[in-house]
Amino acid sequence: xxxxxxxxxxxxxxxxxxxxxxxxxxxxxxxxxxxxxxxxxxxxxxxxxxxxxxxxxxxxxxxxxxxxxxxxxxxxxxxx
Amino acid sequence: xxxxxxxxxxxxxxxxxxxxxxxxxxxxxxxxxxxxxxxxxxxxxxxxxxxxxxxxxxxxxxxxxxxxxxxxxxxxxxxxxxxxxxxxxxxxxxxxxxxxxxxxxxxxxxxxxxxxxxxxxxxxxxxxxxxxxxxxxxxxxxxxxxxxxxxxxxxxxxxxxxxxxxxxxxxxxxxxxxxxxxxxxxxxxxxxxxxxxxxxxxxxxxxxxxxxxxxxxxxxxxxxxxxxxxxx
Numbered sequence: 001x002x003x004x005x006x007x008x009x010x011x012x013x014x015x016x017x018x019x020x021x022x023x024x025x026x027x028x029x030x031x032x033x034x035x036x037x038x039x040x041x042x043x044x045x046x047x048x049x050x051x052x053x054x055x056x057x058x059x060x061x062x063x064x065x066x067x068x069x070x071x072x073x074x075x076x077x078x079x080x
Numbered sequence: 081x082x083x084x085x086x087x088x089x090x091x092x093x094x095x096x097x098x099x100x101x102x103x104x105x106x107x108x109x110x111x112x113x114x115x116x117x118x119x120x121x122x123x124x125x126x127x128x129x130x131x132x133x134x135x136x137x138x139x140x141x142x143x144x145x146x147x148x149x150x151x152x153x154x155x156x157x158x159x160x161x162x163x164x165x166x167x168x169x170x171x172x173x174x175x176x177x178x179x180x181x182x183x184x185x186x187x188x189x190x191x192x193x194x195x196x197x198x199x200x201x202x203x204x205x206x207x208x209x210x211x212x213x214x215x216x217x218x219x220x221x222x223x224x225x226x227x228x229x230x231x232x233x234x235x236x237x238x239x240x241x242x243x244x245x246x247x248x249x250x251x252x253x254x255x256x257x258x259x260x261x262x263x264x265x266x267x268x269x270x271x272x273x274x275x276x277x278x279x280x281x282x283x284x285x286x287x288x289x290x291x292x293x294x295x296x297x298x299x300x301x302x303x304x305x306x307x308x309x310x311x312x
Contacts, residue, residue: 013229014263016189065146068139068175070182071229 001046001054004077007067008039042066043079051078081309083109083125086153088144088172093130093284097166100286101127104302114147124309125162126153128169130222130284140183140225141168145175154178162206162305163278167223170270170280179271179280180238181230183223187263191224195295196261196283198246198269199253205245205272206308207279210300216253217297219283221261226282228264228271235265246270246281 009015015037022036044061048054058076067074083101085094094111102108109127110120119126133144144150150172157163157178165173173179186192195218200211211217230238238244246269248260260267262282270281285298 013184014187016185016187016263020189065138065142068142068182070180070231071184 001048001051002079003044003046003054003058004079005042005044005058005062005066006039006075006077007042007062007072008074009037009071010073013071040066054078081105081107081124081306082120082122083107083127084112084119084123085109085127085129086112086114086149086169087129088114088131088133088147090133090135091129091131091168093167093286096284096286097127097129100289100298100302103289104299105306112149114144114149116149117152119149119152119156123156123161125164125305126156128153128163128165128172129286130167130169133168133172136225139175141171141173141175144168144172145177150176157273157278160275160277162309163273164207164305165278165280166284166286167221167226167282170282171225173278173280178278179273180234181228181265181271183225183282184227184229185225186223186227186261191222192226192261193222194220196221196269197249197251197253198283199249199255201244201247202242205276205279205304207272207301207304208245209307210304216249217300218288218295219285219298220287221283223262223282226262226264228266228268228282230265238268238271239266241274243271243274244268245272245279246283 018036018038046054062074171183200215203213248267285301288295288298
């Protein structure tokens with residue numbers, strides 16, 4: 001089973017990297033970009049075939065390592 | 081006193097920490113590899129040195145914070161043993177849950193390598209007893225991710241419990257949260273645990289211990305530790 005984990009900064013946390021990218025896009029003349037927030041994507045292959053079990057595994061992975069829940073939130077998506 | 085300096089893949093200030101400890105406390109620390117599961121018997125102080133453990137992959141300190149040796153460090157801290165995390169060591173302590181909050185990218189995105197001024201907010205900790213309360217000290221900083229961040233509740237608790245030990249100040253000794261070099265919340269440079277036995281700080285006191293190099297404001301931190309352990 002394949003899954004994608006998205007880790008993003010909580011909205012209250014300042015994202016200086018996102019801001020820098022936003023500024024670069026503006027200076028490139030890319031129109032209509034209101035704001036940019038940078039995050040991380042993890043593509044994970046799992047042994048489990050059972051979605052509930054896979055989700056539990058990924059949740060554990062996020063809580064233990066992939067995300068720092070002080071500043072980040074995570075979302076799990078199954079990609080087939 | 082017996083100290084142990086942890087070494088992770090990518091640590092690079094372990095030599096500086098060991099040199100300062102040997103010079104000031106008179107005894108050479110044990111160097112302990114991250115994959116060990118126990119600290120040397122009778123360890124009084126654990127130092128997590130600066131560097132770029134695991135290349136700062138994922139988040140700085142994130143992978144080292146979950147290394148095998150960290151369970152032993154947690155037990156050591158729970159017993160009241162002293163733990164000192166410098167720079168990447170501070171990041172590791174936050175990631176491991178030994179200290180609250182997290183260190184994120186500097187507000188202006190630049191790696192900062194220079195001397196910083198810090199105010200010693202309290203001198204009743206095992207790490208600061210040889211400083212005068214309110215003293216302004218000079219320590220070098222060298223970090224890209226020293227911007228201390230925590231949620232409002234945590235910051236309130238830290239301030240309420242007086243757990244901010246080092247705070248960045250201006251040359252006049254004043255705190256100015258809008259001008260702090262790395263954007264750290266409340267100008268926080270270093271904090272202690274609830275029981276005052278775990279200190280994490282971004283600046284490098286171990287690099288200001290030898291008059292050959294310049295200022296020696298860092299000496300008192302190691303003298304404080306040695307003194308606190310002697311008394312214990």
